[in-house]
Amino acid sequence: MDSIEIHDTMSGTPIKLHNKNIKIYLCGVTTYDDTHIGHARTIIVFDVLRRYLEDMGRHTTMVQNFTDIDDKIIQRAEAEGVDALELSFSYIERYHQDFDRLNVKRADMYPQATTHIQDIIDIISKLIELKHAYVAKSGVYYMVESFSEYGILSKKNIKELRSGTRIDPKEDKHDTVDFALWKRTDSKPHWESPWGAGRPGWHIECSAMSLKHLGETFDIHGGGRDLIFPHHENEIAQTEACTKLPLARVWMHVGMVTISGQKMSKSLGNIKTTRNILDEWGPNTLRLFCLSGHYQKPIDYTEELLVESLDLWRRTESCYYTLEQTASRHDKVVCDEFDQALSSNLNTHKAIIVLGNITKEVGEMASKGRLNPDTASVLYGKLARIIEIFGLKISRPLDARQIQNYTVQRDSLRQNGEYKQADIIRNELNAKNIELLDYKNGTVWVCHEHIQKR
RNA sequence: GGUGAGGUGGCAGAACGGUUAUGCGUGGGCCUGCAAAGCCUAUACAAGAGGGUUCGACUCCCUUCCUCACCUCCA
Known part of the structure; x- marks a missing residue:
């Protein structure tokens, strides 16, 4: 394109x-x-x-x-x-x-x-x-x-x-x-x-x-x-x-950002500062929120729309780590639908739907145990590029290897039926914003951005 | 009053002259040791109102009503 x-x-x-x-x-x-x-x-x-x-x-x-x-x-x-x-x-x-x-x-x-x-x-x-x-x-x-x-x-x-x-x-x-x-x-x-x-x-x-x-x-x-x-x-x-x-x-x-249909402006006193939203929701959610509508049209500020954006971001994180840990290659791949959306008057709304579809596709395949390294590589490449163009940023853990070790350790505990021990590990990781996704074919760990809201 | 953008299912919000938008919500189920996340399935058969064009309109044209923005500083 x-x-x-x-x-x-x-x-x-x-x-x-x-x-x-x-x-x-x-x-x-x-x-x-x-x-x-x-x-x-x-x-x-x-x-x-x-x-x-x-x-x-x-x-x-x-x-x-x-x-x-x-x-x-x-x-x-x-x-x-x-x-x-x-x-x-x-x-x-x-x-x-x-x-x-x-x-x-x-x-x-x-x-x-x-x-x-x-x-x-x-x-x-x-x-x-x-x-x-x-x-x-x-x-x-x-x-x-x-x-x-x-x-x-x-x-x-x-x-x-x-x-x-x-x-x-x-x-x-x-x-x-x-x-x-x-x-x-x-x-x-x-x-x-x-x-x-x-x-x-x-x-x-x-x-x-x-x-x-x-x-x-x-x-x-x-x-x-x-x-x-x-x-x-x-x-x-x-x-x-x-x-x-x-x-x-x-x-x-x-277009303007409105609050209950009215333009956000100083004189009306209905301002939400960037800093404030950033503190509460973090950069990625705010970016997705701002890109969720077509840029020429107004976006109405509501907590619900921010929640939706946050949910999409959470799915994106899970999807990203799932693909990363399954893929055999990690290079960027062009996604035609996404490019079609952006090249026709920067339709980020449509482009975001493409992002949503990828997370759905991956969720579907992963949950059915059908995600193989080749498919994952292609999807990873597409997702990574979308994330880059949208200016999103995946959070990284301090020590990925250690998390990987814990994940393996927990798996063997589970296989031996030592669930209490396994759950202790899971809880410890959860406390550090690391989520474990137990798919049919194995466990994927996800590092989530720490977000104040929710 | 002028100019511009709109009025779509419970809500938010797209595309398109004839096919399911999508997301949220809601009902049921699946996966799991339990969770989390996810998956499956069901649910809205909608287009401000009135005309017209067309084989066929949410999509084009006309009329009308309503909303928002700009016309003062504003991203």
Whole structure:
């Protein structure tokens, strides 16, 4: 399988990705708080996309930004009496802790707005020069009217947007739909610019950083659905006004995580943090949860869905160890159904069913004593590859040989009818998250991930 | 109001113009020294409502009702 197509928000159609090197810009987070599972979902989806592309032999370049200066960060810092940039820094650290635990591959680069101030100033200057932006008292604004394609991504028209907007008296922009590129201010933090001290507006950092690190046109620009407007629309206006070229070949947007049908958001106070879920359910369950639905659709957060994901993970662990201990070869094998699912718009929902089917198939054969080393080898190869692409991680025991010895020892005790002794060994292993599966043809040991829930 | 996505069996949630999605749940059974895990089997014959196209629609078209998201910060 060497082709993959992804649904493009701009055209509303699937688009094939042809390039050998796929350049991806993912809009990351604003660093004023811990991430929640909505963020995690988007990032996990892109992680799987990347892993899959790389498995196909493509090269990927992934750039994911941190918006580390913004009004919210400043507000939060003031409330806590700390420095805004230090606050950002600490949340970036926490971000990495969480997503390393989630086994998300690090992006090739994590550019930050505050380390690209000169690039931001440069692109604003160019926009002013090209008459797409103007300088006002309170700062520099983008002139939306000047960009004829404005609204092309979000399918909005300027007139309607105008009727809906409120005028902030602090802003002296010419048109209510115009948005800030540079906000003039003397309060900290601020940077010097040709238009006085201030800080960048939201949106412009992504234009500056994607242009700098990925070039004028790259393959995929992505993020959560809620970024379509205004964030991505404004990025298009900014970048394309400068380059006259399409910013991205494909716009890929991930659906929201909802709670009882409503979007998870700060204002509603229905947040589940990544860290919290990770502590309770572990990385693998959370990943399967995030991949359980099609990425374009919302996923409703429920404990039941997490339990289902956990059950699947438990079956996957058992299946993996069963195959590993039966197989004669341990190399990766392509699974067509799985690839078909992922290559058509990254249908992880379908791909997860393939995973479920493998566990079922193995369970069936093992329970009937029909699993032979050859079959096991093929299935092992498929499973191992799926686990890799999904970014799951099988837990490993400290001393596999010792467990193997105990298992053999217990077997002989059982054969001699010394069940009490045998059960002591089993209980000891169970206490260490080692489960013994007594199949017809023998016993397989499984090392389970320690998970707080259940 | 505009734009986009939806409304499927007890619940969650797919694909597809004509064949069992799948998972959970529920009933019964099997395997086992006992467990655990697993297996077998049964169970839903479902498509918001109303029209139309078709030999045939859950799937296409029209109408209508409802839900969600975005239109202000948001992954």
